[in-house]
Amino acid sequence: MDNGIILLKKLISIPSETGNEKVICNFVYSLLKKEGFLVQKISVGNRFNVIAKIGKPKVFLQAHLDTVPPFIKFSQDEKFIYGRGACDTKGSAAAMITASLELAKSGVKDFGLIFTVGEEVDFTGVKKLSKYNFPFVIVGEPTSLKAVNAHFGILVFKITAKGKAAHSSLPEKGINAIQLLLETLNRVNKIKIFPESILTLAKIEGGIADNIIPETASALYSMRISPNDKKDYIKEFKSALSKYTKVEQILNVSSVNNKIPSELSFFKVGEMLKGSTELAFFKNGVILGPGDIKFAHSQDEKIEKKELKEAVRIYSKIVENFIGSNLAT
Ligand SMILES: [Zn+2]
Incomplete structure (x- = not known):
């Protein structure tokens, strides 16, 4: 051999x-x-x-x-x-x-x-x-x-919303994290992505049961960024946040x-x-x-x-x- x-x-x-x-x-x-x-x-x-x-x-x-x-x-x-x-x-x-x-x-x-x-x-x-x-x-x-x-390159990031749990019959006592997350995700959707680059919403989590206002929710995004794309996406994603949401970088490979x-x-x-x-x-x-x-x-x-x-x-x-x-x- x-x-x-x-x-x-x-x-x-x-x-x-x-x-x-x-x-x-x-x-x-x-x-x-x-x-x-x-x-x-x-x-x-x-x-x-x-x-x-x-x-x-x-x-x-x-x-x-x-x-x-x-x-x-x-x-x-x-x-x-x-x-x-x-x-x-x-x-x-x-x-x-x-x-x-x-x-x-x-x-x-x-x-x-x-x-x-x-x-x-x-x-x-x-x-x-x-x-x-x-x-x-x-x-x-x-x-x-x-x-x-x-x-x-790869950019993986997670957006997390933090609300307040309450019985779903008492919405005024709680803050719905899923609702808050959706509002932020709508703004993320409006971010202009460079044509060659790819943004994927890869995973969503949140909520516990039908009678609880969800306290936390999160969305995991994966981005494939072309070498021709010079945009600062982390800055863009930060601008889509509200006071209830935050963004966390999981992986960044240039x-x-x-x-x-x-x-x-x-x-x-x-x-x-x-x-x-x-x-x-x-x-x-x-x-x-x-x-x-x-x-x-x-x-x-x-x-x-x-x-x-x-x-x-x-x-x-x-x-x-x-x-x-x-x-x-
Ligand atoms: Zn391999």
């Missing part, structure tokens, strides 16, 4: 749902350490990110090691490898490590690797890396090996629109993603990885063996292009 496939089999066989990445992180840490990389653990709660370097890196290959549930065991046929994480993103991780070990063996240095935890829930791992100054990062997400330099450097000019540029990635947390980089995003998170998660092999070749070539270059760091 090909080295990339052997490694991907190992990675898929270690369950690593978000929150439970410690075993897989230790595996990757030990593997890279044994091969002569300078390896660091960056603690994230009960688990950790891994940073590995050889020399003074001009480029980093990066992938998250957590997956969504449920665990799906490794299997394969002629063409594909199946299992949880096959394309999102253990396929990228396996190709990056395989390429790096080959490069290191042939004496290539000045590149690094970053492996993170917590991507599938709230980006908690990559957020811990903000103090590091990585010159350029290749983020391994399934892009069918196209270089993607732009993606939407949009990305990076330049593709000359080191990557030989790549096909992929379409802008409407989802967010860890690239939003790095100063500069692109997203590039094997696999098709449509199989991510699915019961049928898979990656083509040919593409995995090609990814190993491509990651090596990228590293070589960067270390041979004069890219300002």
Whole structure:
């Protein structure tokens, strides 16, 4: 079996749902350490990110090691490898490590690797890396090996109304939180959203029973914001509030629109993603990885063996292009 496939089999066989990445992180840490990389653990709660370097890196290959549930065991046929994480993103991780070990063996240095935890829930791992100054990062997400330099941002926020409970036969004694929330939501509906951006009212909660005036109510919104959209939405939402309602930011991931450097000019540029990635947390980089995003998170998660092999070749070539270059760091 090909080295990339052997490694991907190992990675898929270690369950690593978000929150439970410690075993897989230790595996990757030990593997890279044994091969002569300078390896660091960056603690994230009960688990950790891994940073590995050889020399003074001009480029980093990066992938998250957590997956969504449920665990799906490794299997394969002629063409594909199946299992949880096959394309999102253990396929990228396996190709990056395989390429790096080959490069290191042939004496290539000045590149690094970053492996993170917590991507599938709230980006908690990559957020811990903000103090590091990585010159350029290749983020391994399934892009069918196209270089993607732009993606939407995410803004998740919750509007909560606080009223006063009372018996529903005594409306003058209570303040109806659902009513108050609806008034605020009507004003939110009137906010002009940039045409490419998307606002979704995702969840509404409130009330207890037919004979109680509801004391609290809330609405959860999710926004996908185009990199071309410069509007300050939090400010807009605040202006829709009344004295009974407040807005709370749950998640804010900025949009990305990076330049593709000359080191990557030989790549096909992929379409802008409407989802967010860890690239939003790095100063500069692109997203590039094997696999098709449509199989991510699915019961049928898979990656083509040919593409995995090609990814190993491509990651090596990228590293070589960067270390041979004069890219300002
Ligand atoms: Zn994912």
